[in-house]
Amino acid sequence: MNCTEFEDRIQELLDRGTFTESPGLVSPALAQHLSECASCRTWWNSARTLCDAITAWRDETFEVDLRAGVVAQHLREAPGVPSNAVLTGRSGEPSVQPARPSWPVAAVVPFHSPSASPAGRGDAAARTRWTLLASLAALALLVSLSAVPSFERHEQIAARRSAASLSVAKSSSSLPQNMSDRPADDSPYVALSRQAGGVLAQLFVAGDNAAQPMPAAPAGKAAAGSWFDGLQSQWQPVEESLGNAFDFLWQAGDAHDSART
Amino acid sequence: VTDDEVDLVRGCLSGSEVALQAFVERFQVPVFGLCVRMLGHREDAEDVAQEVFLRAFRNLHRWDQERPLRPWLLAIAANRCRTRLSQRVREAVNLDHLEPALPADRNASRSELAEELQLALEKLREEYRLCFILFHQNELGLSEIARIVGSPEGTIKTWLFRARRELADHLRRRGFVQAADHELHRI
Numbered sequence: 220m221n222c223t224e225f226e227d228r229i230q231e232l233l234d235r236g237t238f239t240e241s242p243g244l245v246s247p248a249l250a251q252h253l254s255e256c257a258s259c260r261t262w263w264n265s266a267r268t269l270c271d272a273i274t275a276w277r278d279e280t281f282e283v284d285l286r287a288g289v290v291a292q293h294l295r296e297a298p299g300v301p302s303n304a305v306l307t308g309r310s311g312e313p314s315v316q317p318a319r320p321s322w323p324v325a326a327v328v329p330f331h332s333p334s335a336s337p338a339g340r341g342d343a344a345a346r347t348r349w350t351l352l353a354s355l356a357a358l359a360l361l362v363s364l365s366a367v368p369s370f371e372r373h374e375q376i377a378a379r380r381s382a383a384s385l386s387v388a389k390s391s392s393s394l395p396q397n398m399s400d401r402p403a404d405d406s407p408y409v410a411l412s413r414q415a416g417g418v419l420a421q422l423f424v425a426g427d428n429a430a431q432p433m434p435a436a437p438a439g440k441a442a443a444g445s446w447f448d449g450l451q452s453q454w455q456p457v458e459e460s461l462g463n464a465f466d467f468l469w470q471a472g473d474a475h476d477s478a479r480t
Numbered sequence: 481v482t483d484d485e486v487d488l489v490r491g492c493l494s495g496s497e498v499a500l501q502a503f504v505e506r507f508q509v510p511v512f513g514l515c516v517r518m519l520g521h522r523e524d525a526e527d528v529a530q531e532v533f534l535r536a537f538r539n540l541h542r543w544d545q546e547r548p549l550r551p552w553l554l555a556i557a558a559n560r561c562r563t564r565l566s567q568r569v570r571e572a573v574n575l576d577h578l579e580p581a582l583p584a585d586r587n588a589s590r591s592e593l594a595e596e597l598q599l600a601l602e603k604l605r606e607e608y609r610l611c612f613i614l615f616h617q618n619e620l621g622l623s624e625i626a627r628i629v630g631s632p633e634g635t636i637k638t639w640l641f642r643a644r645r646e647l648a649d650h651l652r653r654r655g656f657v658q659a660a661d662h663e664l665h666r667i
Binding site: 230233234261262264265266267268269271272273274275276277278279280281283284285286288289290292293294296297 | 497500501504505508509512513516522526529530533534537538590591593594596597598616617640641644647648649651652656657
């Protein structure tokens with residue numbers, strides 16, 4: 220046996236954890252090499268100590284209880300996901316995937332998740348309020364964008380119809396050429412823009428109210444419900460104003476078209 | 481994989497607090513053990529172990545049911561420990577406080593021996609340390625370790641070999657190994 224073979228043999232013994240005190244018990248060849256090689260004797264003794272150290276090290280126990288911390292944090296981070304998890308099977312190897320809720324569901328679920336801890340519910344409520352604010356802002360943007368193209372579109376339609384029906388060259392004053400040519404203050408467009416401005420103001424008020432902290436109550440669901448009901452009641456006049464604005468816009472467009480033709 | 485594990489995972493995915501707690505209770509000792517051995521610092525190990533479970537819960541739906549849960553969790557733990565160690569290097573954390581003032585003692589008690597081994601482990605290369613812990617503490621086979629570490633089995637064997645060699649040398653240098661001549665009488 221040479222030194223390399225000796226070392227390999229020692230490593231095998233360490234692998235199996237069957238290191239013995241006496242090399243003679245392991246193999247006569249190993250014992251023979253050990254008696255002839257000083258460096259391998261040192262290695263043998265080191266390996267024996269290492270084996271003892273590994274045993275003592277492995278037997279050390281650590282007292283730890285992570286349950287409360289982990290579970291609380293998990294529920295805080297993802298209060299709605301576990302309750303929506305769905306099972307999907309695939310060729311004997313089923314996997315479980317969380318269902319992705321649609322936008323309105325995602326906005327409302329945190330209020331109604333039975334597994335949400337009180338702390339988690341607070342975070343979820345804040346997220347929901349921001350979601351509502353963002354959607355209100357998006358809606359306001361949509362209203363303003365839909366109003367501006369309508370003005371231009373109606374002008375263009377009126378111009379085309381006017382040109383077609385009269386079959387004469389259009390005078391330069393028949394269409395507004397720039398902003399100063401826009402209708403006077405008493406025109407329907409000014410009224411429309413005033414109405415749209417009112418809608419936006421109401422949206423901002425509703426957004427502000429939505430950003431208020433949810434009132435504390437012993438029963439979280441009850442508090443969430445009353446807060447949500449309050450928001451709905453504030454949203455109702457905004458909704459009506461929006462409807463009126465759209466109606467007005469539509470009628471104004473039609474009236475403008477008929478006046479042109 | 482036992483049905484028990486599958487049921488446990490299903491329970492966790494359904495949001496059952498009882499199942500989540502049972503999951504943590506079942507695996508916290510091996511996960512925390514790996515973290516504390518890798519990091520050598522109890523508080524760091526607790527933070528990382530907690531992170532491991534949170535990540536596991538977030539990714540339970542991706543768990544391959546062909547594989548037992550324990551190695552899967554240990555793989556997450558190994559990755560988190562590596563990340564934490566690399567953060568330590570970047571932040572140049574002074575780890576001197578981990579060095580105990582242990583006198584070299586030939587008749588060291590088991591606890592001193594274990595403590596010395598832990599110290600030696602912390603000085604090993606990260607790959608060697610991980611292989612050593614997974615093999616000797618978590619009692620995983622070479623193939624399982626190879627899968628966790630992402631290296632060939634032969635490489636794992638070499639790393640384990642070198643780890644033990646370095647650890648044995650460390651114990652000898654620190655005076656924990658009895659003189660070679662002493663043993664000649666026992667051969």
